[in-house]
Amino acid sequence: MVKWIVRGVIALVVVALLTGLGAAGWLGWRFQSSRPQTEGRVGIEGYDGRATIVRDENGTAHIFGERDADVYFALGYTHADERFFQMDLARRFVHGRLAELFGERAIRSDAQSRIKGFPQAAEAVLANLSPQARAATEAYVAGVNARLARGRPAPEYAILRTEPEPWRMVDSAGLTLYLADSLAAGAGDDVERASLADLLTPQQFEQFRAQYPDWGPTTLKDEDLAPRFSEITEEVLPPPGDESEALSQPDNLPGSNAWVVDGSRTASGAPLLANDPHLALAAPSIWYMVRLELEATPVVGASTPGTPFIILGRNAHGAWGFTNTGFDVIDWVERDPAGLNITERTETIRVKGGEDVELTVWETAEGPILDPAWFSLEAFDTENKAVVLRWTVTDPGNDVADATYRIMHSTGWDSFVEATRGWTAPMQNMHYAGVDGTIGYSTAGLLPIRDRDGNWTGFIPFEDLPRVRNPQGGAIASGNNLVAGEAYPYPLPGSYGIYRAPRIEELLDANPAHDAASFNAMQMDVTSAFARRIHTALIGADPETQLGLEALARIERWDGTLSGDGPEGLIFSAWIKALTAAVYSDELGPEFERFFYPRRLFIERVLTGDASAWCDDIRTGEVESCAVIAGLALDSAMAELELTHGDDIDAWRWADSHRALFDHPFTGVPVIGDWFTVETPVGGDGSTLNVGHFSYRSGDYTVYHGPSLRAVYDLSDLDASRFMHAPGQSGHPWSKRYRDLAPRWAQGDSYEIRTDWTPDAAPENSRVLVLEGG
Numbered sequence: 102m103v104k105w106i107v108r109g110v111i112a113l114v115v116v117a118l119l120t121g122l123g124a125a126g127w128l129g130w131r132f133q134s135s136r137p138q139t140e141g142r143v144g145i146e147g148y149d150g151r152a153t154i155v156r157d158e159n160g161t162a163h164i165f166g167e168r169d170a171d172v173y174f175a176l177g178y179t180h181a182d183e184r185f186f187q188m189d190l191a192r193r194f195v196h197g198r199l200a201e202l203f204g205e206r207a208i209r210s211d212a213q214s215r216i217k218g219f220p221q222a223a224e225a226v227l228a229n230l231s232p233q234a235r236a237a238t239e240a241y242v243a244g245v246n247a248r249l250a251r252g253r254p255a256p257e258y259a260i261l262r263t264e265p266e267p268w269r270m271v272d273s274a275g276l277t278l279y280l281a282d283s284l285a286a287g288a289g290d291d292v293e294r295a296s297l298a299d300l301l302t303p304q305q306f307e308q309f310r311a312q313y314p315d316w317g318p319t320t321l322k323d324e325d326l327a328p329r330f331s332e333i334t335e336e337v338l339p340p341p342g343d344e345s346e347a348l349s350q351p352d353n354l355p356g357s358n359a360w361v362v363d364g365s366r367t368a369s370g371a372p373l374l375a376n377d378p379h380l381a382l383a384a385p386s387i388w389y390m391v392r393l394e395l396e397a398t399p400v401v402g403a404s405t406p407g408t409p410f411i412i413l414g415r416n417a418h419g420a421w422g423f424t425n426t427g428f429d430v431i432d433w434v435e436r437d438p439a440g441l442n443i444t445e446r447t448e449t450i451r452v453k454g455g456e457d458v459e460l461t462v463w464e465t466a467e468g469p470i471l472d473p474a475w476f477s478l479e480a481f482d483t484e485n486k487a488v489v490l491r492w493t494v495t496d497p498g499n500d501v502a503d504a505t506y507r508i509m510h511s512t513g514w515d516s517f518v519e520a521t522r523g524w525t526a527p528m529q530n531m532h533y534a535g536v537d538g539t540i541g542y543s544t545a546g547l548l549p550i551r552d553r554d555g556n557w558t559g560f561i562p563f564e565d566l567p568r569v570r571n572p573q574g575g576a577i578a579s580g581n582n583l584v585a586g587e588a589y590p591y592p593l594p595g596s597y598g599i600y601r602a603p604r605i606e607e608l609l610d611a612n613p614a615h616d617a618a619s620f621n622a623m624q625m626d627v628t629s630a631f632a633r634r635i636h637t638a639l640i641g642a643d644p645e646t647q648l649g650l651e652a653l654a655r656i657e658r659w660d661g662t663l664s665g666d667g668p669e670g671l672i673f674s675a676w677i678k679a680l681t682a683a684v685y686s687d688e689l690g691p692e693f694e695r696f697f698y699p700r701r702l703f704i705e706r707v708l709t710g711d712a713s714a715w716c717d718d719i720r721t722g723e724v725e726s727c728a729v730i731a732g733l734a735l736d737s738a739m740a741e742l743e744l745t746h747g748d749d750i751d752a753w754r755w756a757d758s759h760r761a762l763f764d765h766p767f768t769g770v771p772v773i774g775d776w777f778t779v780e781t782p783v784g785g786d787g788s789t790l791n792v793g794h795f796s797y798r799s800g801d802y803t804v805y806h807g808p809s810l811r812a813v814y815d816l817s818d819l820d821a822s823r824f825m826h827a828p829g830q831s832g833h834p835w836s837k838r839y840r841d842l843a844p845r846w847a848q849g850d851s852y853e854i855r856t857d858w859t860p861d862a863a864p865e866n867s868r869v870l871v872l873e874g875g
Contacts, residue, residue: 131259132835137182139868144875145247151873154179158866159852160830160838163392165860170240172393173409175872177244180389181268184406184832185248186255187385188276189265190766191407195219195275197450202261204453211450212475216462219282222495223275229500229523230274234410237506241409242268247872256833257766260773268407276407277501281494283380284425284527290596291433293696295480300689308712309685311702313583318602320530320542320579323588325572330565330590356598357424358624358790358808359532360578360605361540363571368614371817372534375620376413376422379792380809384763384779385832385839388413388810390824392854399856400509401819403810403826410505413812415822418512419535420814424579426528427595428548430493432555433471435486441465467491467557491557492526493547499525504545514539514570521545522563530579534816542577543568544584550591561591578605580790599702600630600788608790617823620813625849627785631701632661632673638708639676643732648739651750652676665756665784671746671802674755674786675738676731678797680704683734687719697797699787756782759793761804763828763843779828779840781847783807811851823851 139156152166152175162179166172180188193199197214199207214220230238245268254265297306357378364370380387388403393411402414413422443463450458463470468490473483481488493499500523507520517533521543528546533539544566549557567584569577580601584593607630608623609615640657644650652672663670681700684707686693706712708727716727725733746753762768765777783804785793794806810826827846831838860869 132256132833135253135256135259136833136836137831139870142871142873143251145872146250146875148174148243148247148872148874150174151871152178153860154870154872155860155863156830156868156870157854157864159390159842161390161392161852161854162830163394163854163860163863165394169395170236171872172395173237173240174244174247176391176393176404176409177241177246177268178248178872179244179391180404180406181245181248183830183836184385184389185245185265186257187832188245188268188272188407191276191279192268192272194282195223195278196272197448200450200452200455200458202263202453205455208450208452208458209475212458212460212472215448215450215460216469216472216475217490217492218464218469218495219275219278222278222499223271225495225497226277226499226502227271227274229498230503231506234503234506235270237409238270238273238502242270242273256835260767273408274502276405277499277505278494280405281501281527285431285492285494290429291431292477292480296692296695299480300692305688305715308706308715309700309703311700311706313597314599314702316603317582317597317599318578318606319583319586320577320602321567321569321585321589322572322574323586325569326567326585326588330588356581356601356792358580358601358605358792359422359424359530360576360609360620360623361422361532361534361542362609362615363540363575364538365575366609366613366615367817368616369815369817371536371815372538372540373615373617373620373816374420374422374532374534374540374814375624375812376424376532376814377624377808377811378413378423379794379807381806382761382763382804382809382827384765384768384777384828386763386809386826386828386830388826389830390826390854392856394856395509397510401822401854401856402812402824406832408502408505410502411509412505413810414509415814415819416509416511417536417819419514419517419533419539420816420819420822421508421517421534422532422812422814423529424532425581426530426544426546426584427581427597428528428544428546428584429594429596430526430528430547430549432491432549432557433481434467434489434491434555435481436465436467436489438487441487441489443470463487465489468495491549493528493549493560494526496525496547498523501525513537514541517541518543518568530584532577532579534814536816536819538816539571540575540577541568541570542572542579548591548593551594565591567593576606576609578602578609580605600634601790601792604628604630604790617813617815617821621811621823621849621851623790624808624811624813626790627664627670628660628662629786629788630661631705631788632659632663635705635708636661638727639731641728641731642735643728644735644739645732646736646739648743648748648750649732649736652735652739655750663755663784663786663789665759665782666754668750668753668755670755670784670786671742671753671758672738672750674759674795674802675742676735677704679738679741680731680734681797683718683730683737684715688715694798699797701788754782756784758802759783759786759795759804760802761793761807761827761843761847763840764805765834776834779843781827781843783847808846811846813851820855820857821853824854825851 150171152171155163197211359376361374398416402411448460471488504524511517524545533541581598582602583597716730763779768778785791787794793804795802814822828840828843829838
């Protein structure tokens with residue numbers, strides 16, 4: 102949403118800016134002068150410490166200081182120098198202040214953030230910081246503001262003709278809410294449920310929403326959970342209701358991969374852990390890779406600009422990686438206003454170039470009332486009911502920032518698990534591997550317990566959250582699939598990925614002695630379990646055109662691998678997209694476009710299971726079979742591809758169309774858009790381990806969502822762990838570090854972040870910057 106808001110405004114600003122005499126030259130000077138400083142010495146007035154920032158050949162910042170406070174100060178300085186505009190947009194989103202920069206287009210976003218209670222939740226996260234985490238945050242914020250005080254702000258400010266504001270403690274705390282909002286599970290499920298109930302029969306509703314299948318794997322196995330929960334009886338658990346259903350994940354939701362194996366399954370005899378969180382691709386990256394040389398332990402991994410802590414990474418004792426659980430932690434519920442105790446407050450949204458907006462926010466004990474003026478509530482009875490938002494992220498006990506600090510300082514499995522106590526949202530699958538040989542998995546976050554009517558009656562106790570240490574099989578794998586089966590006594594409502602987890606388990610079992618290279622190869626795997634499962638049904642299609650028949654012959658010989666080099670990935674993707682439209686556009690009618698995105702498990706059930714009646718086009722007088730409708734869809738897809746790619750199938754390459762787009766808020770803006778935008782060709786699709794989601798509604802196959810980071814942690818030698826993110830470390834478009842990693846990311850390359858050297862013996866091609874008192 103932030104990007105959409107920015108672009109319309111920036112286009113007008115750029116036109117105005119570049120029409121003036123010499124404006125282009127002035128803009129170029131501002132861009133050049135604001136490039137990050139990576140070498141030399143910087144004297145900072147009022148600073149009484151000393152820190153050294155060494156950037157290695159990949160741009161990774163290795164930060165050393167006399168005290169921990171100096172390390173955090175330097176991290177804040179570095180984040181501000183490389184990424185402040187990114188930080189600023191995130192904090193403005195949380196606090197509902199985008200309209201101050203971008204005018205009327207941002208009012209809706211600001212109103213939503215304020216109604217949801219994000220500013221108040223940020224204050225709660227800040228209040229819950231421990232003294233140690235607070236001291237780290239204070240030093241970090243001081244470093245951010247020390248950089249801002251030097252002037253030369255990021256080039257985006259020159260284009261916007263404004264200056265950045267100082268950074269605050271609550272801004273760092275609030276960025277945890279920005280991440281939680283981007284990973285929110287269940288946010289759209291209540292809206293979809295209400296909308297589809299009016300469009301479909303009960304049987305169609307059940308089929309379309311696709312319950313998690315019996316063949317779908319669970320992350321934790323029954324044999325590892327049963328001993329832990331054998332004494333919990335049904336009497337102490339809530340009765341299951343409609344809210345307890347586990348659904349397949351609509352393939353437009355965020356996902357990730359993580360797996361860990363113990364030493365019995367590796368060549369070295371020590372654990373290995375792999376993690377690749379899947380997020381919206383952006384320039385700059387959401388991650389900033391860093392090494393923090395703290396007094397207690399070095400910590401290496403992915404930080405988020407705006408926050409002082411490493412979220413995904415490793416220390417001297419172990420490594421950790423996260424994926425989204427998919428648990429439903431958000432409800433939009435209808436309530437009778439007469440029965441509610443409602444409080445009211447008024448807030449003012451400042452609007453650049455327009456009149457201020459007075460916003461009224463109504464609160465209840467359950468949460469805020471959503472205003473139809475700012476939220477899409479067409480599926481609800483807003484004439485007679487209040488729609489109340491229930492969401493764990495605004496729980497006053499939220500100490501996710503402090504939990505991140507505690508995880509960084511964990512010394513083993515037990516302290517790692519304890520560090521997650523108080524983590525509220527986003528709910529995460531946390532995988533762990535220790536230098537002592539331990540591997541483990543723990544869920545972190547608040548998962549509501551609901552009664553039969555969907556009312557929240559409490560949360561699953563921390564001690565009862567899904568968790569395992571050293572499982573019998575020596576491996577734990579998550580592809581956003583269902584976490585636990587029948588041996589886990591609590592309901593796990595949510596939306597879950599289906600097709601990546603079976604492929605992870607298949608590849609883990611195929612190699613008895615894994616190493617970092619085999620884990621990296623798994624992360625780059627582009628074989629689709631979905632394509633394999635529906636292959637037999639697909640090749641029974643009845644196309645009528647010559648191009649359709651030629652394409653069908655290729656798919657018959659295809660093994661389900663969406664390589665970027667050949668045409669099969671393009672043919673398959675275009676075919677499934679056309680087939681998806683053919684299957685349910687007739688049933689949904691004018692509402693079809695709202696629900697037009699990949700629903701792979703539903704399509705599998707239509708082609709191979711009990712939902713084949715969907716193949717009939719109810720707009721015709723005939724009853725079409727799945728073979729007929731699949732053939733028509735293939736012919737339609739091939740006709741479209743012929744128009745865009747020509748009729749020589751041998752010349753088609755999936756990666757030519759399937760290009761990862763790392764977009765910036767200025768992407769698409771005339772004149773300057775290309776300066777900020779990064780693209781690179783990739784294989785795979787939304788069902789492969791090397792994931793590459795494209796939108797059915799965009800009209801092309803541009804990848805908007807994929808692996809934001811790849812990490813493989815080798816517990817036999819933590820310095821040999823491998824990392825890669827994209828498009829680069831810097832947020833400055835004229836820095837060589839802005840886009841240099843994108844082609845390496847696409848090719849599956851990786852690099853080390855070693856901790857066995859000091860600034861006095863920095864690697865070749867490093868750049869050294871010293872911060873000291875001025």
